[in-house]
Structure formats: structure tokens, C-alpha cells
Amino acid sequence: MREITLDQFATSHADGSAFVLDVREGMEYVQGHVPGAVLIPMSRLSSHLADIPRDRAVHVICRSGNRSASMADFLERAGYDAYSVAGGTDAWARSGRPVVTGRDTH
Numbered sequence: 001m002r003e004i005t006l007d008q009f010a011t012s013h014a015d016g017s018a019f020v021l022d023v024r025e026g027m028e029y030v031q032g033h034v035p036g037a038v039l040i041p042m043s044r045l046s047s048h049l050a051d052i053p054r055d056r057a058v059h060v061i062c063r064s065g066n067r068s069a070s071m072a073d074f075l076e077r078a079g080y081d082a083y084s085v086a087g088g089t090d091a092w093a094r095s096g097r098p099v100v101t102g103r104d105t106h
Contacts (some may be wrong), residue, residue, distance in 0.1 A: 001073040004083040006091050009059055018057040022089070023071045032099040034061060034092055042067050045074065054080060061085040061092070 004012070012018040013034065022029055022037040029039045040048045042062075052058055058080050060068040068084040075082035085092075093099045 001069050002076065002083045003065075003069065003072075003086050004059060005086050006095060009061075009083075009085045009092075010095075010097065012057065012059060018059045018083075019053050021052060021058055021060045021071075022062070023060055023067050024062050024089070028063060030102055032093060032101050033089060035098055035100050037061060042071055045071055049078060052080065056081070058082040059085050062088050064088045064090050 013020065013036070020034055020037040022033050022039045023042040023045060024039070025041050026039065029037075033039070038051075040051060052075070058075055060072040060075065060082055062068040065084060065086055065088045068088060072082040072084040089099070
């Protein structure tokens, strides 16, 4: 599994170069997520691979980094350029970066 630091992720997020995939459950996502993150819960990921672009990096995020590490590894084995975001959404929020609540992805 490849991991990206929070600062590296923030740079990619700011320039829009990476697809942000949130693999938490819906209720967690609604409580707060990275702007622009697309929700595909870990339990449904294998049946939604067609929804994930293959032409750019995929930054996988969860709450703390455990689920995202597992799912980034799964995606990498499936041929995606996937990275787990170190520290997850919790670290993103603690760093003072913006968090969106509700179902809106922006």
C-alpha cells in the first residue's frame, strides 16, 4: 500500500489532480468529509470500480487511515494509481482544513 502525507494530499486536492474517494459509511461522510470527496463505502467498493477513474491518481480517505490503507491496497492490485491519505479525515479537520457536512460533495 502506498501512502500520501496530508500535506501532499492537500496540494493534490487544491490543484484538482487527484480523485478523492471516501470509503467510510454514509453516516460518517454526512458528519464531515473533505470537499469534493466521492463516497463509496468500503463494503461496496468492489461493485463500484467503474465509478473510479483510471486516468488519474486516486486518493483514498477514511476517518483515520486504517480502512483507506486496506482499500488503497485493493485498488492498487486492481490496477489503479491509489494512495491512502495518512491520518484520514480526522487529521484533515484537525489541521484546520475545510470539512463539508451533509451529502453535498463540494
